[in-house]
Amino acid sequence: MRYVSTRGQAPVLNFEQAMLSGLARDGGLYLPETVPAFSGLDDLDGLPYAEVAFRVIRPFTGESFTDAELRGAIDRAYARIEHAAKAPLVQLAPGHHLLELFHGPTLAFKDFAMQLIAQLFEIALKRSGQRITIVGATSGDTGSAAIEAFRGIDNVDVFIMFPHGRVSEVQRRQMTTPDAANVHALAVSGHFDDCQARLKDLFNDHGFRDQVGLAGVNSINWARVVAQIVYYFTAAASLGMREMDFCVPTGNFGDIFAGSIARAMGAPIRRLIVATNQNDILHRALGSGEYRIGTVEPSISPSMDIQVSSNFERALYWAYGGDAAAITQLMDELKQGGFTISQGALQALREQYVSGRVAEAETLAMIRTIREETGEALCPHSAVGVAVARQHLEPGVPMVTLATAHPAKFPDAVEQAIGIRPGLPPHMAGLFDLPERVTRVENDIAALKSLILERRTH
């Protein structure tokens, strides 16, 4: 399996190389040259999650890992997810199901990919003896999952940039309380898009990149996306491999893009529905063809407060039929504020995705409604998903909404909606008593570089 960059100017890599590279050297994102068809769809029902993961991921890893290495990594990764089913599917209403992706150690869907790629990184780094510096940008959940997965791993430093004052207190504490020497939480002035832009600046400075052995664990890393494909298959298997719709709370477009890969592999997915909060650039772009960056408005679903949605570049690459020059041009225009999607590409995108957005009041109302109807408390991101899914329900077609985080990560929003403050699970009970370690940094590339050079442990 060979991986190519969306911008067409970076070396073609194998899986391990693409995983260790993160962003391609031409600034693009890696994608497989072809998507493998999945054989054995009808054999998945009843299999353990780890076995489905092995079958789905194996075609992507090629010669990079032996079967035994991959199975071992998967087993260790998913042993850390508490629920027996790992990603249980629960019925919200007849025909509408919630895919619960928050039973991992940091209570968000990010654990599914991050736990696995930490295992794969460890195998690859032990083999090569290489030392790396992971830098991540987060609106809250990627950062906590990365720190949990990579803390204490030899040969790795982890720097996580989060937007100062724009993540929930639980998310912040998950990033600032681990005391491992290789973990560095950085509170950056600005919003998530600033953090992600600085991350890409670091990757695009090849001198710095090579000096520190820069690696990335955001969904710019193809290995993250691969691991997120698996639960589309387990959900489809639980519903008997009938044609179904998926509604995905969306920000950086990684999770829903994993759904398009699942569909391309053969999963019976009819519609993939992009659900956004008031930061609705994706909904607007799919409606009008104009991808224009607006102001990021803080919301009660802060992990989705994103305007520059990184993985949309991968979707565009497909929609433009693999025309890397066209993507490079669009990404240059994006630096000036936005671009117009060609009619042909827009049509191709609309064949892949439909979309909806909900405002804050609707999100709160949906948390209340689901509490009344089922007794469950939804996190605000999952509530955005459920609200948009309800706009798109069709008789006879099962709908699966991805529940991307545990309500206890966002207690203020949940309490505002239903008057009940969800408690943290026992393994996180001491979170509010631990001392925090965090460095305030300006949104400034020179300041970030010197901090990373000064703090890294190797």
Ligand SMILES: Cc1ncc(COP(=O)(O)O)c(C=O)c1O
């Ligand atoms: C809880 C939660 N829901 C949804 C999303 C959106 O996922 P994606 O960025 O893959 O679109 C995020 C952030 O990634 C998140 O943390």
Ligand SMILES: N[C@@H](CCOP(=O)(O)O)C(=O)O
């Ligand atoms: N919502 C995310 C934003 C980064 O997403 P990623 O999937 O690209 O890592 C977060 O919680 O940090």
